[in-house]
Each structure stands twice: as C-alpha cells, then as structure tokens.
Amino acid sequence: MTQRSKQAVKEASALRLDDQPESAADSREETSASSLSWKLRLEVALADHQAAAGTLSGLISALSDMLDATVFLLGPTGQVISRAVSAGASTSAIPTLERLNEAERSIAVGAPAGVVRVPGARAGDTGYVLASIVDDGHLFAWIVATVEGPVSVANVRWAVDRAVVHSRAEFVSQRRLARVAWNARANLARQMVRSTTYDADLRACAEYLGVDLTADRVIAFILERGRSSGSAVDAGRLGDLLSEDLHVDILTVRGTEGVILSIEAPAGIEDATVIARCKAAVNQGLDRMGDRFAVAGISSVTRPGQLRRAYREAFEAARCLDRYPSDTNRAIACDELGPARLLVANSNEQSVRMYVYDVLGDLLAGGVANNDLLRTLQEFFDSGRSVRETAVRLDVHENTVRHRLGRVHDLTGLDVAANSNDQLSAQTALLILRLQGHHAVPGFERAPR
Template structure:
C-alpha cells in the first residue's frame, strides 16, 4: 500500500470519540425500544406507556385525544401542576403541520399568544387515522434530542396500542350487533343466545325498548355504534344496535324500578334530542313499549308499522312516536288504502271537522276521554271543566256523529281510529301524543335536566 493510500484511509475514518458517541446513542435507543416493547408485551396498555415515558423525562407529558380530552399524563412531575396544553393553540401558532410527518413538532414559546414555554407535539397515528397527540412541555429542563426521540418512539408504540384496541372494539361491536339481530329475529336457540350474551356481558333476558329509525331517502347509512354510545350515555343503560331492513334498530335495556310508560317517554325524548343533534330533526322513529326478550320480533314489526303511519300521515313536528301512542288501529292506518283511510275519517267524525263553533272543544274532549281510559272524572280534571260538561260534550258528539262512545265498543274503536289519523296529521284541536299519558312540556324539561 502506498503512503498516499494509507494517508487517505486514516484521514477518512471517523474519530474514535465519534464512534463511541454513535455507539452510546444506539445503545440508548435500543434500551428505549426494549423498555417500551416490554410495557406493551406485559399488557401495560396506553396508560402504562405514558407513565413509562413520564419516568424517562423530567418534563411533564400528556396524551390528548382528538376531542381534546386528556387520556393520560405524568403522575408526579415538578412544575406539571399547570393546566393541560391547548393543542389547537399550539398548532395554530406553529403554522401548517404535516400530521403524517415522522418527527415531533417543536412549538416555540410565544407569551403574547398565551404559550409560556416550548412544547413538543407528536401525532399518534396509524395509516390515515389520528388517535391522539403526545405533548411534552418544557418545564423542568430544556427539551433535548433524547426527549424528541422518546416522544417519537412512544407515539409509535401508542399507535400500535390504539390500532389493537380499535380492532378489538370492532370485533366486540360486530358480536353485539349479531346478538341484537338474533334477539330481534327470535329463531335462534335460547341457549345459544344466552351463551353469546354471557360472553359479551349482556343480559339476554332483560326487558328492552326497541327503537326503529327509518333510513332517509338518499342519505348515507347511520353509524349504529355511535348511536348506541350516545343513547347509552343519555339513558345510562345497555344499548345494542344493528341494521334493519330499511333502517337502524336499537335495543335499549329497561332499568329495574322505573315505570314502563315513563321509561318509554324518556326514550322518546332522548331520541328526539339525538336526531336533532345529528341534524335530522325530521327523522322517522318508531318506539316500542317495554318488551320481553321473547317478544322483540313482534316489537320490530310494530315499530315498522309506526314508521309507516308517520310517513303516510304525519305532517306536524312529531316524528318520534311509540307503538302505544297509536294502539292497534295503527295496523289499519299503516296498511289501508290512503284515500280509503281519509274517507273513513270523514265518514266517522266529519261533522266535527267543519270548523263550526264548539267543534274543536268536542274533538279535544273526545280525545281526552280515550286518553284517560274513558274516565269522565279524569277527563274533567285534565281539561279543567266540570264532569257534567264532559258528559254534555260526549252527548253532543253523539248527536252530531251518531257515535255512542260512552257505551258502544264499535263506536269507540271507530272514533279512536279516526282521531289517530287526525293526531298524526297534527290537527290543532288534538293534543300531542305525549299528553296521552299526561306528559307535558314541564315533564319534558324535567326529564331533560335530569
């Protein structure tokens, strides 16, 4: 080897100190990977990873979800008692951010904009899904290269945990949706349903309210899992969901010790609020009564009949209606020829629909009479009139229409069917469905605040 060649080799080789530094850095990286991997392998989960990261830095760290809620954070770090960082403000002051980037984002301190110290932000993501933000604040010491590496690798392992949990949640949801379908169809062996329910931690024999939400024409399918989660949070009970033939089915467990009629009213109110919050205030929703598990198949058919009644006749704002609101007449109203149903209403109570003085009072009294189980005393109390006035008005109805609603069962059924159509259409003399059980706007406010 020539002298020149030997000199070239010796001058191009890195110094021993640089090699030692690189070796030490790789050793630290390897140790970090082993520690984070050990937490994951031991089932430490998301909080375990965050607490491990917190042990490796003197600065406070937070894991914040896309809804800006703190998922986990440093437990005990000097100076970490100040409020959680405002991720939106940090991102806004930093400027355009490449969420798909592989390096942490360093946001400088900007006291004029409410950012008192530097922060490191690292998106926790996998593919196109952003699970959370990992945020480290410069409080106890200057942010270092080691901390940037720590945040980077922690985000990688956290993304893996989130992805696993998402797959588990999806498998669990699919199993719950299958159980809901089995309960509604009612043709699976009872012991099979019981085994599946026990595995999922669900009571197979619980009484439930079945809610059927009809699909809107041309609208995208609803997210059943989200609907279940929101209703469960509102009502505080177990909710199963699945797809029906032309809509979404929710099975809402009825709590023990709550009156059935009152719980159905709570479900109706919760569904009205939910559909309004989703931007679908005109959604068509049928609600069953509190139903045994063995009768859910029938409840499904009945709620579909309710939906048909609403679609055919409801013109008012009431689009969430219970099976018990309509009664057995819903079968005729849902399936009868539309023109024939309207002629029927005219034939039965047409004499009360011409707008003559007093006819509105007669209609309201007639409806109240049926809503109170044909009780003259309760009707007088609800209407605020004397019992004899109720009797006189029913006699006037008899004179005008020929309906003897006080004693003739056929006339009672005819009148109730006609009034049902008028109620669906929002006739001004007929009170809303909730007044059938004495619920008022005051009751609604109470249920809402509760």
Template sequence: MTAPTTLTADPRHRLEELNRRYAVELRFSEVSAAGGGISGLVAAIADLTANPVWLIDPQRRVVSRSMHARGSDFRPPAVDELLAHYGPVDLAGAQPILVPAQPALGVVRRHLLMPVRRDDCLFAWLVMAEVSGRFGRDETALVNRAGFHLASEYAVQRRVARASWNARATLARQLVRGHSRDDDIADAADYLGVQADADRVLVYIGDSPGVAAHDEEVLASQVATDLGVEVLATRGREGMILLIEAPDSEVPVAFVHHVKRAMRRLLASVGQPDTTVGVSGVTRPAGLQRAYRETREVVLCVDRFARTTERVIAVDDLGPARLFVANGDLGAVRRYVQDVVGALLDGGPGTSDLLRTLQCFFDTGRSVRESAARLGIHENTVRLRMAKVHDLTGLDVASDANDQLSAQTALLVLRLEGHPAIPAFDERHAFVVGADRGKDSA
C-alpha cells in the same frame, strides 16, 4: 421545524446511541406484550425522560400524563396554540415536531409534539415539554418511537372495539329475530356482559339522509349515556334498531316517555329533528320481534300522515288502529275519516269541543269522571257532549265496541295530522304517566 432523529457520526457515540435506542424499543415492546396498554406506554415514556409528557386526544382532553417528573404538575399544554405558533404541519411524515420557545407569544419553553396516527386516523398528540433536561437526539428518538407504539396500541384497541361492537350488533339482531337457540343467545350475552333476559324498549329510527350516515355505535352510546342504561344497536331493513334495557325501578309507561325525550334530544343534537322514530312499550325478549313490526308500523303512520313536528311516537300512542293507518290506501283512509267524524270537521259551533272531549274520553279509558277532571268541566257536560257526538255522527262510543274502534281510528289520523282540537301525543302521555305514578303511590 421537524426534529431530527438521525444518529451521530462518531462510531463510539453512535454505538452508545444505538444501545440506548434498543433499550427504549425493548422497554416499549415489553409493555405492549404485557398488555400495559396506553397508560402503561405513557408511564414507560415518563420513566425514560426527566421532562413531563402528556397524551392529548383530538378533542384536547388529557388521556394520560407523567406523574413523577418534575414539572408534571404544569397545566396541560395548549396543542392548538403550539401548532399555530409552529405553522403548517404535514402529518403524513409522522415525525416529532419541535416548537421553539416564543416568550412574546406566551410559549415560554420548547415542546416536542408527536402525532399519534395510523394511516389517515389521528388518535392523539404526545407532547413533551423542555423542563428538566434539554432536548437532544435521545429525547426526539424517544418521542418518535413512543408515537409509533402508541399508534399501534390505539389501532389494536380500535379493532378490538369494532369486533366487540359487531358482536353486540349480532346479538341485537338475534334478539329481534327471535329464532336463535336461547342457550346460544344466553352464552353470547354472557360473553359480552349483556343481560339476555332483560326487559327492553325497542326503538326504530327510520332512515333519513342525515341519520343513515351516522354510525349506530355513536348514536347508541349517546342514548346509553343519556339514560344511564345498556343499549344494543343494529340495522333493520330500512332503518336503525336500538334495544334499550328498562330498569326494574322504573314505571314502564314513564320509562317509555323518558326514551321518547332522549330520542328527541339525540336527533336534535345530530341536526335531524324531523327523523321519524317508533318506540315500543317495555317488552320481554320473546316479544321483541313483534315490537319491531309494531314500531315499523308507527314509522309508516307518521311518514304518511304526520304534518306536525312530533316525529317520535310510541306504539301505545297509536294503538291497534295503526295497522290500518299504516297499510291502508291513503285516499281510502282519508275518506274513512270523513265518513266517520266528518260531521265534526266542518268548523261548526262547538265541534272542536266535541272532538277534544271525544279524544279525552278514549285517552282516559272511556271514563266520564276522569275526562271531566282533565277537561275541567262537569261530568254531565261530558255526557251531553257524547250524546251530541252520537246525534251528529251516529257513533255510540259509550257502549258500542265497533263504534269505539271506528272513532279511535279516525281520531288517530286527525292526531297525526295535527288537528288543533286534538291534544298532542305527549299531552296524553303526561296524563297517563301521572295516573300511573298515582297508582304506585296509593
């Protein structure tokens, strides 16, 4: 049943009870006015009762608790178990709930449960256990008013957090647009505790039915926790933008790889692994506007051509050819691929080896030696294969810059489409990261 909070009928007792309730109300008001916050209110409740109290959030984590009341060393009460023993609960009334002791069911003492809520939002449960003093009107009234003041404090903190988040989102937009005064951006960043001149990786998450419905604040918080860095977030025209601060201690190429893996984990956790994501390189503030355009081009490329599960791709994975692939006519792009490397796509003997060698040649910066080491073949074999490519396609990728660009563009489309002879983007990335680390250690 719901615990009563009415006053006694006896005039003298009623006056005493009113004075006690006034003192309780005054104490809570003083704590709130002094900025004591949620923990301060719980401490005030603990001072006003001999019984232990806990504040437990909807995820059943203890937010705060009494520290000195006898019995406060008890394990936190199981809210779900108490509510189950009580029966159906109507939260609309927001009144204390008295759960009777039921030793046979494992509830060895009475509890008062107060939903801390405002409008349709349940912030927490305030729970008091009957340990050192029997429940009466005073205890019930205390829990009732405590619940009201706690709900007010939660509502204020939610508004402050929302205002802070809106300010951070505005700062993110200003950094990406790049047309605000530098001193204005610096002042806003200082106020928010954000380093305005930090290098960042820009992540563009294309809209999808599942991800678009998620709060940017929640996703940004998850990425920040995963990577252990500052993350700003805002909305773009057709998706979400994350600005992820790059640590000075990280090799840029390696950090981009970490960001890609973090984004895959994030999308898997929200049940949207097929969402398309473009990831920039580590970028100075002045380059974020360009990084935004480039990551949107990545998303367009993936959405138009990708037939594999690889949906989180970096700008550097695609290179400058992404501009043509993202914006060219679909039919024209496919005909272009056929015109350039069609002779290697007929499934003839050795053509898969030629394609893979050609891709490896570009992935290693057109190095015959590194290509041979990566493929596990002799350097002369690489040269012979490149000569065979020249014979079949007319492409002189060893010395002609135009042929190099043509081949790289065609290979990019094949890679997006998941051609079995072309290694996945992350396979190339692992090689580049390893090479970069080798240079640092040399």
C-alpha cells in the same frame, strides 16, 4: 479518563436528556452514546407498556418520565384521554387543541411531530411538541408534550413520534377487538329477534358475551329516511349513547331498513316508566348525534322469546312517523298508537287522509271554534272514557264535558260515549291528527299518565 469514569458519565447522561459530558475532548462520543442509550431505554419502555394492561395511559406515563415533561393524550375533538406529569415538570396545564391548531406553526393531521408555539400561553415556554395518531385516514388522538429547559427538541420530537407508532398499534388493535365484539353482539341480537325459543348454542353465546337472555326487553327501531346515498345512522355510537343514559345492556344491529336496538328492561320498574325512559333516551341520542332525518318506533316491554312481535311493533310505529312526519315527533311508542298503527303504517296514505275527513271533517271544518271539541275528544279517550277524569284534565265541570261530547255527536254522528265502533273510528282519526301535529290535539311528547 479511566474506564470506570467513562461508564459513570454514560450512566449519568442517560438519566437526563439535557446532561452534558464531563470532558470536552470526549463530548462527541459521550453525547452520541448517551443519546443512543436514552433512545434505546425509551423504546424498551414503550414496548413494555404496549404489552401491559392500561396500554395507552402506560405509554403516556412512560413518555412523560423519559422526557421529564407533561404529556397529554387528547381525543380528536380535544377531550383528555390520559395525562402524565413527571416530577421535574413545572406545570400540568397545556393550551387547548384549538389554540395549538391555530398557532403559527400548526401541525397537520398525519404529519411527523413538530413544535408549536402558542403566543401568551406561558412565559418561558419553548413550546409544545404535537403529533397526531392516524391510521388509514382515521384520526384517533393527539399527543402533546411540553418542551422545557435545555432539553433537545429533536429528541423530544423523536420520542413523540415513537410514542405515536406504539399508540397507533394499540388503537388499531382496540378497534379490531371492538368490531369483533360488536359483530358478535349484533349477530346475537339478530338471532334473538328471529327466534321464539333460545337453543343451547344461543344461550352459550349470550353467556360468553354477558347478555341476560331471561330479561325483558324493549325494541327500538330507527328508520333511516330522507338520506343521501351512503349516509346512515351511526348505530354503534347511538347504542353507546343510550347505554350511558339508561345504564342497561343494549344490543345493536343494522337491518335492511334501519337500526334495531334491543334494550334490556330493568327489573322492578313499571312498563310505562321503562317505555318513557327509552323514548326520551332515543330522542336525546338522535339530538346529540345531530341526526335530523331518523325517526324511531318503540315497542312495548316484551318477554324473552317474543322479540319478533316487539320488532314488528317498533317497525310499524316508526313507519307511522315516517309517513306522517311532524316537527314535534322524533320517536313514538307503539302503546301510544294502539292497534290502529297497523292501519296507519300499511294503508294507502291518501285513503287514510280521506278517512280522517270522513270521520272528523265537520269538526275540522269548524276552525278554531271546534278546537275545544277536538281536545275534549282526545282527553276523553286518554282518560279511559271517564267523564270525571276528562273534566279534571281539562279543568272544567263534568257537565261541560258531556255537553261537548253531545256537540261532537251532533256534528259528526259519532256516539263516542256508548258506541264501540264509533269510538274506534274517532280514535283512529285522532291518531292521524296527532301524528300530523294538529294544534288542537295534544301531542305525543307529553308524559303519559
């Protein structure tokens, strides 16, 4: 065989993993050279993609082309991060991660690439090569490659293992960059809450991180209560969930008692709407995370340079929920509590409870018969002490509202229609009942009017 013929055979063998040498006499030498050439080309292709933009998808695409197979990059729970289908692959479908892990020869996390066969997945399949991408005990993703035709399974496993090495380096690099960026944004948020004026250094940092210092913001404080040692709210994930829901910039920082979220308020939207959206997003975010312990306080919409006050508002609101927990309240806005939140958040709990009975004790002692009086009283304050609006909300005649307010005066001595001190006393006592989730008083979960 001439030198030119041998070179042609080597080049043809390098194109497909399952090609056979033309001469039986030179089969061992040709196969070894072909395999070495193919592995070298794969390593070069993976290294080239690791240095380019879109690294993960590029690595998966390169692996698919070299194996002439379908390759998937799956997240830890099975979601598709990236996939690639070569021209020679027969299909782009693979079994779910659950089925792959339930197969007879499932692959352990952190183990080298192995072959998994899923009964009934597809007729004629040799199997799937599966490997996990793990660093320091953290599972980043899974690589799944189909094994089709007369391809060398050993080579596919080697190729997937090499792809794991390159992908792990990319995941680790992205994690480091994400931590640096998160720490920088957290430090910026901390300085914004502490500062009443923004100096040149703070403005430069905000510009570099793409944060608008001129925007109004809402502070959400997540109070971590009732937790075992070492347990904490996943601040980064909660911030990401809220950002996806609200489509605004959110700065997240962990404080000594909980998590602070600095939420950008969109321009051109009423403050009440912004607060309602923030409250709903926090509730939904905690639910999606499965967090049963945390409670949240939401500040009012605050201008730049006044976030210290917003932080106090949010913290006091969260403290109110923490001290008087109920099954219906997970997040509450300071605007819903009013100035009485300062008393509720910082006073002796037993003294506050006794205050409620001192003010509304006769109404509470009356049982079900006085439920209409309590509800009417709450609606009266929610409507801005308007008898007409209260009647509309309760769907009763205005004279009925006046009669019920008269009954409140007879039972408690509170002249809520005319005396400002009595109004403040009644509103504060009703606030405690609402926090406790009293059945006769409308709760905070309803939309504000």
